[in-house]
Amino acid sequence: MSASSSVNWSPHYSAFGLLANALTGQKGWRPAWRDAAPKPAYDVIVVGGGGHGLATAYYLAKEHGITNVAVLEKGHIGSGNAGRNTTIIRSNYLLPGNEPFYEWSMKLWEGLEADLNFNAMVSQRGVLNLFHSDPQRDAYARRANAMRLAGADSELLDADGVRALAPFLDFANARFPIKGGLLQKRGGTARHDAVVWGYARAADRRGVDIVQNCEVTGFLRENGAVVGVETTRGPVRAGKVALAVAGSTSRLTRHLDLRLPIESHALQAFVSEGLKPLVPGVITFGMGHFYISQSDKGGLVFGGDIEGYNTYAQRGNLPVVEDVCEGGMAIMPLIGRLRMLRSWGGLLDMSMDGSPIIDVGPLPGLYLNTGWNYGGFKATPASGWCFAHTIARDAPHALNAAFRLDRFRSGHVIDEKGVGAQPNLH
């Protein structure tokens, strides 16, 4: 570790440390990461202090030895989607461009806590996707097999198998009977904030500057190349500028006159009042928009469809709230008397084929990480890992080779849902 002794690094977390601090009035704790001020120049600037940006910085330092790195975040870290998602992690993708990438992410999740020395509460309690018809079962079978080909785990359950896992679902009176489910036991959830803080602390401990309240407002250009950024805290130069700003991507690329295959949309999420354990893993409804899990604190965390129109307002409207609760009642009528405690929205970078972009370019000095739709939380480790590779080597890794920007022009789109160039339908 390249830590200089003058810096107050966050101490290593251990049971012993917790005990020692408990006995000494918590005196030994330090800020989990330094609140850095921007330096005039860096080797790499990562724009966006969400999970992807912080993971990218961490892996640049850890895997590629590039530590002269700043993460510039306009608010506080984790204030974007990383801090407002429903925390589902899984690698149950269908298409060859996607599945190996997400499975690699799963593997990184499985070792994350030891790697970061931070408990991100990665909890592999299973992800169960219900199906309600024969064609849906066929589609899930295709997916389950695609997962196996990529080395992931998958199981196809019949209705009895589902009942054994989740007896509280409506097997008696459902409008769309539950015929079975696709189960990924290794899927589950992770604590969203802890992932952000864990990466931030680990990156900081490797020398990365995490600069909060520093909004990127433009780019420094020389000879057509991007050589740095303008920020609310002044210009900062960089050898490479890497964007990982999720739903804000077009706000930035506007300054470069780039039109991207991205639209910004909002997705709401919901949490119920705290309850004693009820829902074991993650469950998704196949004939409506509803999915649910339960947080360690007892809140049911659930969500559904996106709002469906371009927006930069981080919030949603009542029809989707109703739609989600109708879906919930349709499969889990015991939630009727449970209460929704809070709803909020996030700003999604919906892409034209529903799959991400991790690529070099499209301008010299610029690197793109976007198009995560409603599903980029699970990608956080692999996205950071692949983006770091792409930045460091100026070429994509095999795992993100399909996530090229030029795939739309060539036709190599990765459209899991098969709905075409309509982001609001992905």
Added chain:
Amino acid sequence: MSRLLHGGLVDRSRTLSFSFDGATYRGHPGDTLASALLANDVRLVGRSFKYHRPRGIVSAGSEEPNALVELRMGARREPNTRATTVELYGGLIAASQNRWPSLAFDLMSANQWLSPFLGAGFYYKTFMWPSALWEKLYEPVIRRAAGLGRAAGRPDPDHYEKANAFCDVLVVGSGAAGLAAALAAGRSGARVILAEEDFRLGGRLLSEFTNIGDGPARDFAAAAEAELAGLPNVRIMARTTVFGAYDGSTYGAVERVGDHLAVPAPFAPRQRLWRIVTQRCVLAAGAFDRPIVFPGNDRPGVMSALALATYATRYGVSAGQTAAFFVNNDHAFAAALDAADAGVEVEAIVDVRPDPALAARAEALGVRVIQGEVVATSGKRLSSVTVRTAKGSETFKVEALGVSGGATPNLNLTTHMGGRPTYDEALCAFVPGALPPGMTVAGAAAGAFPLQECLDTGARAGAAAASDLGFAVPRPDVPRAEGAPAGISAFWHVEAPGGFAFVDLQNDVTAKDVALAHKEGYRAVELLKRYTTLGMATDQGKTSNTAGLAIMAHLTGRSIAETGVTVFRPPYTPVAMGALAGHHRGKDFRPTRPTPTHRWAQEQGAVFVEAGFWLRAQYFPQPGENDWLTSVNREVKAVRESVGVVDASTFGKIDLQGPDAGRFLDRVYINTFSTLAVGKARYGVMLREDGIVMDDGTSARLADDHYVMTTTTANAAKVYQHLEFCLQVLWPDLDVQLASITEHYAQIAVSGPRSRDVLVKVVDGADVSNAALPFMGVLETTVAGGIPARIFRLSFSGELGYEIAVPSGRGEALIRAIMEAGAPYGITPYGTETLGVLRIEKGHVSGNELNGQTSARDLGLGKMASTKKDYIGRVLAGRPAFLEEDRPIFVGFRPLDRTQRLRAGAHFLAVGAEPTTANDEGYMTSVAFSPTLGHSIGLGFLRNGQKRIGETVRAYDPVRGGDIAVEVCDPAFVDPQGEKQRG
């Protein structure tokens, strides 16, 4: 009993009995569960979230953080219900929660001794070793300890509904400000809705012994209510909480229609979700009394000063035999005096300020005023408090302590659309910032605390809202209210050694936790919130947030304004998910669409299956058949050998007219329709603009300027929308008119070698010979004794076949006529399963193949594409990826070992290849057992498939344990030349 001898707005003439934790108590109509518990001397009502500390009632409203109970029993059990908002009813049953084995003795309370380890964020730093133990040990333990109440494990038996309301002015809250606003707007004739979450209108007016005009404030409230009730343009909605502000001036509200009853009234819902669309909104939601953080501030008996007063004045209950107050503001001071007035034995008012304005009045009432701070409390339920004064410290006995750190405006709804509150130094409170469009804020919610200001701002806001909309507003006639001083001095936190000093009572966040967050760098308010969970409990920190921020501000040396504030989001108070779903649950989740022949199919014993919202016959089991395959094999055989009948009405059907109809179809289909002869039909394929197949179906030409199109069942609405887009947006110059005729027509398909024999008997004399009605011919005639019909000679099964369209009301009559006519041939009804087998045998693509990922070329339909014209999707279907050799192409498969069963969803691998993503060569889309061939057959996509016919590949299906060798073949298994359908 702590019921005062008189006073209060409860009906003492009637007694209601109820039970809590198994013991029976009595209360009165007008009580809440909380006031009734206090009246029965029950102080300990729950346990806290993390440390399982004993807790009592702290508020008298929906901001309650502590007194959460499980209300009702069995399937109606409602966890986390605030005792302070539950209207008492006879037979009410409630139980404490989050304790084991009992409320009085909770083993988990041992957690509090571990608190040094369990500080903010402790779990992020531990439980990592060994990692496998997280799911197995640590997490289950944390989960069992966490959570609050228990959900009922059974479906909610009650009914919910939704309703829509429209108005000019929505007034939220019926305190002084809300009533004044509603009166001002209502008198102008504007349509007003006054929504109040309480079961009684009046807000604080019900609890304050003050005068408005010449009489008590309560009388003003009653008079205002009476006047409003008499205005036809005003609708009063009590028990209705406005929970969210949304775009388009739409507000979500929930009305508790039956929650004050043991079970909802017959035929009435338990709750009703309101979507209120208004032009203007006046938010008059009042303010919360916020606590002061001091050691021991969570002891049962420590409560909000205003709540203590409210229990005395509104409910006639003394929260303890003796009480004291600890305040920093005049309003709470006045409330303390009201409590004394109502008969509460007030030992002392501890005020942090040197000279409270109302001190003289207190002395006059014989109430001692102490300048100082409460630094400690004791007792399992509060028995004494210790006060620190300039002279030293003093401990005295009291059973209740009313605490007030000032008023926090209830601005919750102002932040739902992005507004950020701003800090007002003089008021020591956050006040509304940017407001949702159309909203104004009045009364205490706006920081206008004195009663007169509440009335004035309310009347002004109501009047302005109405006059803005063009209503003639009479000069507001605002009564005079007794002035009470509104002095306050900022005071948040008593720094003193000793026990827990809670900031957030429900989530057990202490002042020490805030300090730890500060030390570890979680200083931004949003990080503070997330690291400590401050304000994240069921009360959303309505009363606790400000103090938490103030303590953080103190630690960082910044002002509270600089420190900022977290935002509230919908809902204002938690809303039952049943209410948000309304009628749409169970079978009513979504409409069920029966086909025109549903009743007939039922009579035939059909088994039905969902197809989108439709319910279709899946197969028709006959006596003696006990598995579906036997029935389906029989049905298939009947069609192949004789004749069968199926209801195909669910297809989308679109009528296209106009001089440009043919040209239009040429542009939306890959093939050509303008050259189609009148009286003929043609199969067509449509692409999306990205070159992927959107849908397929046949279109028939009925006249030069008249076509009728069929779409797949699944894509009916999508295709119609697409066609309208093409006409209205892309080619507005085309003169084409569309009409959906899906609902108007029933479409019955008769297929099989004997189908013509049947048809002959069904038509009213028309010539349906091969010459008169050739393959792909169309005939308009009448059938079954005068039913107008269109007969299309089409074949999905590959057999000779006809589709007969008649008005849907006649569909049942037609199918019965067909059955009768077909009886001599053993005509066999069939369902979607057989339909599937027939088309798989024939190699026709369907939904599993048209999956949104396949091009016409992939589907083997590339040759249909015209090269003489442009059409939607043509250009992008020419992209390099679409033309790659290696692309998976549509072909058929059969198992080398014919006894083996194929499975849809299997992937293809070259024989001997490693099962990896890189070696994945495609996938099986559809399979069937072919009774015609006597073995399993399949369709699917295989890399470069057309060129590999005859090759053997593996159908790899590890998820079901399958891995079999299959032969690649032409997809048309039966009658590849199509002779049968032309015969």
Added chain:
Amino acid sequence: MRIPCPYCGARDAHEFAYLGDATVTRPDPAAPDALDTFSAYVYERANPEGPHDEFWYHAAGCRRWLKVTRNTRTHEILAVAFARAEETTP
């Protein structure tokens, strides 16, 4: 969100189907660079923050395609018109 349909009046947005950017127009399919122009037409978006011209289809109402100008930051509707200019009103 409520969209003032020029025919039906103000209706909740959930009655409408959304398509997105209404500033793009279908290019000339016969042009030599059609592959590029069509790729751009189908896939590339300005995705602006602020006023945005977009297509909404009144699926549950009059079935007209509307061109709506809406602020993507505030959701304020700034203008609404039928997509087909000379819509066959009345």
Added chain:
Amino acid sequence: MADMLADIAPTALLPDGHYGAPSEGVRARLLPGGSAASLVARRGAAAALAARFAEAGLVLPAGPKAAAAAGVTLVGTGPGRWLAFADDVGVLPGRILPLAQGLAAVTDQSDASLMFEVSGPRVRPALAKGVMVDLDPSAFGAGDAATTTVSHVNLTFWQVADTPAEAPAFVFAVPRSFAPAFLRWLAASAAEFGFALSGAGRG
């Protein structure tokens, strides 16, 4: 409450009868079948079409309205689009088709919808449970029509021309396959006021 519908198949119309509270706050009646057609003006021909109809004594309303004359009700459903209803099955082919000749596409829709007349003293509060259009007499009066979505069912309805604000009657043209779902919603919504259903037969 939910039990009221529990034993009734969601695929059939509710049987005739009384539902819910003993009063009769809301009444619905399935109207006997007549004939119906959609009319879509040819490009640019809406005005000429309206003029031709006017000459024949029929009103093609210029907006979401229902106009009844000479046994035909014409309801505006979109610009240049109407639904025509007549009790007499001969009217549409006999009169409308020739009138529209060359100026509009006419499509038979006689069996597309089931028509329910809904009335009664509590009709507005019952309908408000699904209709997301302001039904207050100041906003929606006799002859006003709307095409909208009610409880997940897309339909067209109007207030019958000669019914007064105090006792309005509404006609709902409900797509046939959605009619069972519509009635289930209506019965559930009207039950607290008492609901009488007639004309639907044995269901």
